[in-house]
Amino acid sequence: MSFNLQQLEMFNAIVAAGSLGRAAAVLDLTQPALSRAIKRLEESVGGALFERHTKGMHLTPLGKALLPHAMSLQREARQAREELDAIRGLAKGVIKVGAVGSIASLVLPLAVRGVLDKWPNLRVEIMEGVWDRLVEGLLTHEIDLALGTSGAESDGVAAISDCRWSDLSYVVAGRDHPLRERGKISLADTLTQRWALTPRGTGPYLHVKETFAQAGLPMPEIAVESRSVTVLKGLVARCGFVGWMSGPMFDTESKAGVINALAVEGLNAPRTLTAFRRRQGILPAPAIRLLDELRHLTGSLPSS
Template sequence: MSELDWFLQINLKARHLRLLVAVDTYRNLTQVADVTHVTVPAVSKSLAELEKGLGLPLFSRTAQGLMPTQYGDCLIRHARAMLAILHQARDELKALSSGTEGKVHVGMLPASASVLLPRALSLLKQRSPGTNVMVTEGTTALLLPELWQGHLDLVVGRLPAPDTLGSFEEKELLEEPVTLVTGRQHPLARRKSVEWADLRPYPWILPPPGSILRDPLERALEAHDVPLTTNYIETLSIHVTRAHLQVSDFIAVMAGAAANDTAQPLHTLPLSLPRLLRPAGVLWNRNRGLTPSAQLMLACLEETAERLKKGARGGAREEVAPASAPVKARRRQAAGA
């Protein structure tokens, strides 16, 4: 067994992993000492012991602080992944010891999962009240690295291009057409027919640059000779988009389920867009097994997608799981009040 093998298999500790991540995060021994509540000499000694045990230089000292070498970059990447697995094991053990079902960490692409995920969460809580969920909203660029590192179990939303998936497994859930929408008071909402040229005077609510929808939308508008004005708002928030459309003459692009929300009705412009995006779906890291909680969340997402599909076909009424006994009791009390 080589010196490197011996150190990695026998002498590498969780504290070494935490030290590596901390040094990479702060690039300064004084700051690392502050956050880890030890002295600077102790941090320096631990780092030196780690490099000696591996027989490899992990950081170089520069004017900008401690910078990882190629060996440091490699080990830091794996250290983050191993710590994520340890945290996952901790969460599962805590859940088992406390009698709860577990916890699942879900990333949500907000503009494309605003209907699917909330309904799936409702179904999950009906099935397993003790399974808890942490939801993090963000862009693909933010969430996919978190999924790869193990900080997230699942990412739900519009599936990215296949060439960006790498080590991720995917499942298509819901094909939702993308439509152009306005508020009900918009001048174009009162017209019986609308042409592409009619869009030119109006401002837009756009997905930010770098988001999945931005480039395909710009290409589609360019193909119809509709240049984007200099008057626009950029956001991924479905709530901001809906609220602003209600009080303005802006135009936005939105997926079908979100556009058809009856709580805040919008007007869909009668203009046909090409298929700009892949279906909504769910991603997970194929190199890590899904926890029981994540498997249950995945099953609820699949069932919710099927219900939404049935509701979209011929205006069929969406199936709803039976209310729990306490909910039924409250309803009876309200009826008798």
């Protein structure tokens, strides 16, 4: 049986988009034209590939069997085109990626630089936000990759297990914070301070809760909650609040000279970071380029 590559690309587009209408928009086709093409593919394979539902298109057993082969054939054709385009300096496309603030401050910029050095005609769109915003971005196709803390999988979002790395987090305060006068302090000493942190359920909040619980301590009372990294940094740097900051962001802020870690005895707060994708569909080629660069980059970074 021979396959029409264009029909397979349409098949994969419907799987990725979840509906005929969204796939037609992505492919810049009318729905009837896309429907006719899929009908011809179904006639070629000898059965229905999709079940039509009010909420979208679902694969039949025959469609599920075809999917890995269709993805493989499309991927090989795409890679061939990209290699030829790269030789001619013509590789194009948009990388749509989201990241929590700490990743956006170091690892992601390094990965973007590496990709654009190799593929200068690619373009990058970056969304920075807390995890629930990134999940929304993945599910609505605003982004194709999300970079956040591990353990945040859901029905629609899956971790990419071979792209993960680790760093440390710190309790931070302004340079003139009163706790600095004590020298070494305990984690319990910070419970009396005004904390500024991201909301309940976000990665930093959960990491703080886990770290304090491991020390046999309750969660600190959060005086100010905000999803804005800029607001949180301002409260810590200039208003006497205590906060929580991961290694990459902490390195940047400490070099600026206004925020630094408190000397908390025995504090060791590692976290694991992971790339995530939608469970359904295939990654676009530009996103795969960034993912490969992240794998290379984080594989060369020392674990904390």
